[in-house]
Amino acid sequence: MNAPxxxxxxxxxxxxxxxxxxxxxxxxxxxxxxxxxFTPRGIELSAADPDFDQQMAAAREVMARxxxxxxxxxx
Numbered sequence: 057m058n059a060p061x062x063x064x065x066x067x068x069x070x071x072x073x074x075x076x077x078x079x080x081x082x083x084x085x086x087x088x089x090x091x092x093x094f095t096p097r098g099i100e101l102s103a104a105d106p107d108f109d110q111q112m113a114a115a116r117e118v119m120a121r122x123x124x125x126x127x128x129x130x131x
Contacts, residue, residue, distance in 0.1 A: 061072045089104040
């Protein structure tokens with residue numbers, strides 16, 4: 057699919073209207089969250105991973121506890 061998307065004003069922000077084919081491909085529905093990743097070719101949209109926030113919280117906790125060890129490994 058190669059269809060142009062128009063940027064519209066939403067309050068003080070901007071928004072895109074995604075066609076239903078795009079939402080189906082993303083396996084997403086209205087009201088759900090998407091993840092945006094910047095790549096060398098542009099951006100990548102994907103359905104948000106519900107476990108991601110928990111995984112990042114666990115990683116931050118380990119990094120805080122093992123700060124010295126990680127600093128040594130980075131040398």
